[in-house]
Amino acid sequence: MKFKDKVVLITGASRGIGRSTALLFASQGAKVAVNYVSNKNAADEVVNRIIAKKGHAIAVQADVSNPDDIQRMFVETLQAFGTIDVLINNAGAHVPKSFWEINWQDWEKVLHTNVIGSFMCAREAGRIMLDRKSGVIVNVASVRGLFHCGRVGNLDYSAAKSAVISMTTTMAKELAPHVRVNAIAPGPTETDLTASWDKETLSCAINDGLMKRLMKPEEIAQGILFLSSPEASGITGHVLVVDGGYSLK
Ligand SMILES: NC(=O)c1ccc[n+]([C@@H]2O[C@H](COP(=O)([O-])OP(=O)(O)OC[C@H]3O[C@@H](n4cnc5c(N)ncnc54)[C@H](OP(=O)(O)O)[C@@H]3O)[C@@H](O)[C@H]2O)c1
Known part of the structure; x- marks a missing residue:
């Protein structure tokens, strides 16, 4: 068990990639704080699954686009588990609109959730980790944040995920040498997010990948x-692309 008794806080862990990540860490012995914004039942389901296998988990409600919520999420996690060894900045927002339709509020939502929220969480975790001289942060970006991979109808999301990638390298410098900071850039992945796509978008996402399928x-x-x-x-400031070759096209 690689993460026996390590404390892992995962934002947006009630569904999708965050949920799978929570279950995987728990299977490796981690104590997991499962953050959600509104879907308490889904978060409770993840927690109950972990507890049913004799693991440790709590559900923590917090909107990562709200600084007060972020503070409370860290307080509740520390109260439950005493420290934080790993932070996964996974919660993200996506408002698919055209260049002409995106409004100020859309920009705020996408930037606050993906970028500023991740930064504020990293700073809270960074304080704890630097005190202990150890810790890991993983930021969930997207292939859309790679410089050549923006897509029409996704301008604000691509900009936000590029910022997450850029922030990752700077954070790695700021928090070195004791805290490692990396990003992962998933390609189109089978979650509620892609389930909401229309048939044409979905079929492009599948056919443009070398593996001709969505990631799991x-x-x-x-x-x-x-x-x-x-x-x-030995890895910090790195962006790991997991996309079945999607971004090579
Ligand atoms: N799926 C893809 O194809 C894909 C590809 C590349 C990158 N990504 C990135 O991967 C991450 C996870 O995506 P996903 O597809 O797994 O999403 P998802 O299935 O739609 O799940 C979203 C999760 O984030 C939570 N969440 C949403 N807004 C939040 C907020 N403001 N504060 C806290 N939690 C919030 C949701 O909580 P509730 O259940 O309470 O709503 C839920 O747990 C995102 O950063 C996304 O941009 C996804």
Whole structure:
């Protein structure tokens, strides 16, 4: 069990990639704080699954686009588990609109959730980790944040995920040498997010990948677990692309 008694806080862990990541960490012995914004039942289901296997988990409600919620999430996690060894900044927002339709509020939502929320969480975790002289942060970006991979109808999301990638390299410098900071860039992945796409978008996402399928959330979770693990002890400031070759096209 690679993460025996390590404390892992995962934002947006009630569904999708975050959920799979929470279950994977728990299977490796971690104590998991499962953050959600509104879907308490889904978060409770993840927690109950972990507890049913004799693991440790709590559900923590917090909107990562709200600084007060972020503070409370860290207080509740520390009260439950005493420290934080690993932070996974996974919660993200996506408002698919055209260049002409995106409004100020859309920009705020996407930037606050993906970028500023991740930064504020990293700073809270960074304080704890620097005190202890150890810790790992993984930011969930997207292939959309790679410089050549923006897509029409996704301008604000691509900009936000590029910022997450850029922030990752700077955070790695700021928090070195004791805290490692990396990003993962998933390609289109089978979650509620892609389930909401229309048929044409979905079929492009499948056919543009070398593997002709969506990624599974468990595959992204394995990448996140690796970046957080002792096996990745020499890796910081890196962006691990897990996309079945999608971004090569
Ligand atoms: N799926 C893809 O194809 C794909 C590809 C590349 C990157 N990503 C990135 O991977 C991450 C996870 O995506 P996903 O597809 O797994 O999403 P998802 O299935 O739609 O799940 C979203 C999760 O984030 C939580 N959440 C949403 N807004 C939040 C907020 N403001 N504060 C806290 N939690 C919030 C949701 O909580 P509730 O259950 O309470 O709503 C839920 O747990 C995101 O950063 C996304 O941009 C996804």
